[in-house]
Amino acid sequence: MELGKRDPVTGRTTTGHEWNGIEELDSPVPRVVLFFLAVTILFSIGYWVLMPAWPLGWTYTKGVLGIDQREIVTREVADAATARAGWTDRVATLDYAAIEADPALMQSVRETGRTLFVDNCAACHGVDAKGGPGFPDLKAKSWLWGGTPEAIAETIRVGINSTHGDTRVSQMMAFGKEGILDREQVTNVVAYVRSLSGTATGAPLDADRVKAGQEVFAANCVACHGEAGKGNAELGAPDLTDQAWIYGGDAQSIYSTVYGGRQGHMPHWGERLSPIDTKILALYVHSLEGEAK
Amino acid sequence: MPSFHRKLERSAIGFVLAIVGVSAIGGFVEIAPLFTIHETVEKAPDMRVYTPLELAGRNIYLREGCYACHSQMIRTLRDEVERYGPYSLAVESQYDHPMLWGSKRTGPDLARLGGKYSDAWQTAHLRNPRDVVPESVMPKYGWLERTTLRTDDLGDHLLAMSRVGVPYTQAMIDNAPADAYGQATPDTTFATDVSERYGEATNIRAFDGDPSRVTEMDALVAYLQILGKLTDAATAKTEATGAEAPKAEATKAETGATQATGG
Numbered sequence: 001m002e003l004g005k006r007d008p009v010t011g012r013t014t015t016g017h018e019w020n021g022i023e024e025l026d027s028p029v030p031r032v033v034l035f036f037l038a039v040t041i042l043f044s045i046g047y048w049v050l051m052p053a054w055p056l057g058w059t060y061t062k063g064v065l066g067i068d069q070r071e072i073v074t075r076e077v078a079d080a081a082t083a084r085a086g087w088t089d090r091v092a093t094l095d096y097a098a099i100e101a102d103p104a105l106m107q108s109v110r111e112t113g114r115t116l117f118v119d120n121c122a123a124c125h126g127v128d129a130k131g132g133p134g135f136p137d138l139k140a141k142s143w144l145w146g147g148t149p150e151a152i153a154e155t156i157r158v159g160i161n162s163t164h165g166d167t168r169v170s171q172m173m174a175f176g177k178e179g180i181l182d183r184e185q186v187t188n189v190v191a192y193v194r195s196l197s198g199t200a201t202g203a204p205l206d207a208d209r210v211k212a213g214q215e216v217f218a219a220n221c222v223a224c225h226g227e228a229g230k231g232n233a234e235l236g237a238p239d240l241t242d243q244a245w246i247y248g249g250d251a252q253s254i255y256s257t258v259y260g261g262r263q264g265h266m267p268h269w270g271e272r273l274s275p276i277d278t279k280i281l282a283l284y285v286h287s288l289e290g291e292a293k
Numbered sequence: 294m295p296s297f298h299r300k301l302e303r304s305a306i307g308f309v310l311a312i313v314g315v316s317a318i319g320g321f322v323e324i325a326p327l328f329t330i331h332e333t334v335e336k337a338p339d340m341r342v343y344t345p346l347e348l349a350g351r352n353i354y355l356r357e358g359c360y361a362c363h364s365q366m367i368r369t370l371r372d373e374v375e376r377y378g379p380y381s382l383a384v385e386s387q388y389d390h391p392m393l394w395g396s397k398r399t400g401p402d403l404a405r406l407g408g409k410y411s412d413a414w415q416t417a418h419l420r421n422p423r424d425v426v427p428e429s430v431m432p433k434y435g436w437l438e439r440t441t442l443r444t445d446d447l448g449d450h451l452l453a454m455s456r457v458g459v460p461y462t463q464a465m466i467d468n469a470p471a472d473a474y475g476q477a478t479p480d481t482t483f484a485t486d487v488s489e490r491y492g493e494a495t496n497i498r499a500f501d502g503d504p505s506r507v508t509e510m511d512a513l514v515a516y517l518q519i520l521g522k523l524t525d526a527a528t529a530k531t532e533a534t535g536a537e538a539p540k541a542e543a544t545k546a547e548t549g550a551t552q553a554t555g556g
Contacts, residue, residue: 055325059332073369073380080371119376123426124414132425134413163408265411271528272378272409 084112091283092276096149099283106287113284116277120269121285129288134247134264139288142244144170146233147289153282159268160236167268170236175220176259188213189221190254196229196241197249335384337524342388342459343516344491345447345469346476346507350516352450353509354393357434364395365404365520378405379527388459388523400431405521412500415514437509438501444470465490477511478504494522 005014007025015024048054051063081088087108091099099105118127124135131137141147145155145168158166175181181189191205192213217229224237231239238246246264247257269278302308326333343351354360365386367377374380381404386392410418414425419437422429447469455461465472472490475483476497484497500514521527 055328057328060329069369070380073371073374076371077374080375120409123410123418126425126427134417135425265413267408267411272405 084108088276088280091279096279096283096286100149100286106283109280109283110287113280113287116273116281117284120273121281124266129285131246136246136264137244138285140242140244141289142239142242143233144231144236144238147286149279149282149286151233152285153278155266156273156278156281157268157270160266161263162266162268164268164270168236170263172224172257172262174259174261177261181216181220181258185212185216186255186258189216190251190258192217193229193240193254193258194249194251197243333383334387335382335526337382337384337387337526340384340387340524340526341492341494342461342465343454343519343523344476344487344495345444345451345465345473346442346512347516347519348450348454349442349444349447349473349509350512350514353437353513354516359403360393360395361397362399362431363401363403364393364398365402366394367402367404373402377402378521382527384526385521385524388454390454390457390459403517403520407518407520407522412498412514412518413502415517416501416510419510419513434510434513437513440509442473442507442509442512444473444507447473462490473512474507476515477501477507 005016005023006012007014007023010025013026015026017024048061049063050065051067052060053063054061087105090102090105091109094102094105099109117125117129121129125131125138126135129138131140136142136144143151145151145160155168158164158168160168160170173180176183176186188209190213191209192211195205195210195213217225218227221229224232224235225240226232226237229240231237238244243249245253247253247262273281300307301311365381367373367379367381369380381394385404386394416438418425418431419434421433421435422431448466451459451461451466451469455466468486468490471483472487475481475485475487476495477499478484479497479499487497488495496515496518499511500518501508501510
């Protein structure tokens with residue numbers, strides 16, 4: 001090794017290492033790199049002073065800015081609530097009918113309600129609120145538990161067959177599986193149910209079956225669905241005379257429902273949504289009824 | 294400076310000591326936050342452990358790589374808090390080995406998914422996400438419903454978790470396979486044992502809708518339905534912190550008190 005040797009081209013000293021005639025220049029680190037290194041060091045010193053940084057045994061330096069992300073987010077949420085208090089206070093105090101009579105207020109309710117609906121309800125009921133197999137269509141005007149905004153708000157709060165203490169409870173018994181009706185009776189009552197809503201397509205319904213089914217219906221189904229099959233919002237029993245079917249309105253689907261029973265589950269939202277959000281959502285869902293399907 | 298470095302790198306012992314010294318700084322920076330862990334991880338005396346079925350579901354969640362698209366951490370940002378619920382606390386994942394916080398989302402955050410949707414929805418969604426969410430890009434997981442859950446090794450999984458600090462009792466470890474079966478088959482003595490061992494709040498349901506067999510779908514849905522439900526610490530904190538501005542002062546005092554007594 002030859003220290004202090006100078007490279008003839010650049011005039012710089014070399015490290016003294018040499019590999020097959022190739023020598024390494026001992027160039028200093030460029031000043032710009034040193035400059036930015038210094039800047040980052042200064043930045044970090046400033047950051048240590050301003051922000052929570054150093055552990056000190058059982059505590060840590062809190063920083064002179066006293067920044068706490070949890071406090072910031074709590075404040076931001078509170079500020080947002082204050083910012084919209086102008087109209088949410090009115091939603092909180094006015095009753096449903098008065099809110100719905102105020103188009104300007106309903107405009108705000110619908111905008112916020114839409115966001116709440118998409119975040120929370122759309123997974124099951126769909127972004128268009130038209131539901132799907134097993135999940136009710138909210139635009140069908142066929143309400144299991146009542147379609148007033150008050151009833152909708154209560155359903156949102158406690159859920160259906162949920163784990164909430166006040167939950168709405170409803171069950172369609174498994175008439176076939178439990179042996180209450182035999183297959184013939186189930187087929188008959190399905191024919192009768194289909195005749196109620198006039199949805200039967202294809203082959204016309206067998207009049208004898210419909211008649212026999214009516215007797216089965218009168219003996220087994222009227223307690224919940226009512227004599228006319230119009231349902232009962234006290235029991236969450238659906239109206240069988242309309243065109244809305246949660247589990248399908250064809251003969252096979254209705255047969256499955258009567259044979260195997262149904263017990264839908266809507267989670268309760270009382271813990272997840274604030275009372276005001278629940279009220280906004282109920283108003284939003286109720287307002288969907290008026291929209292064209 | 295150059296001459297100091299030249300001298301240092303020509304002394305073997307000196308250079309080794311310098312390397313050790315510099316590396317130690319990096320090590321210290323990683324270890325130091327643990328000194329104040331009593332302030333970072335809140336206390337949650339009501340925290341319950343994963344049941345064997347839920348733990349099996351968690352293992353399926355890991356196996357299928359769900360964490361690649363779904364995080365389990367609600368950050369301290371207003372839009373996240375308003376969409377998903379209270380921000381996540383460290384204590385909520387104290388029994389998670391490994392934790393599944395995540396920093397990337399393709400699908401939504403799942404930290405507070407438990408109880409948000411029905412079992413029927415979860416099953417339908419896993420079977421084919423497009424059936425319930427037409428715009429979804431999530432793959433189908435229908436085979437979970439057709440695959441019987443392996444339960445014979447669940448005791449070992451519980452034992453492994455207890456070795457890293459999850460407070461499973463010996464009875465829980467010994468009865469893990471039976472408990473996994475019981476949680477998915479309501480109205481059996483096995484089910485009663487589960488609620489005795491893991492608490493009344495435990496979900497005992499035929500998660501996939503079929504009580505006759507325990508499938509991987511049962512396990513995964515059981516796990517999804519417990520996310521964010523192991524402790525009420527986060528909701529309790531939010532209630533204490535309050536959503537209204539006038540409460541801010543009280544909040545500060547309370548937070549301070551919590552921190553002071555936290556350890």
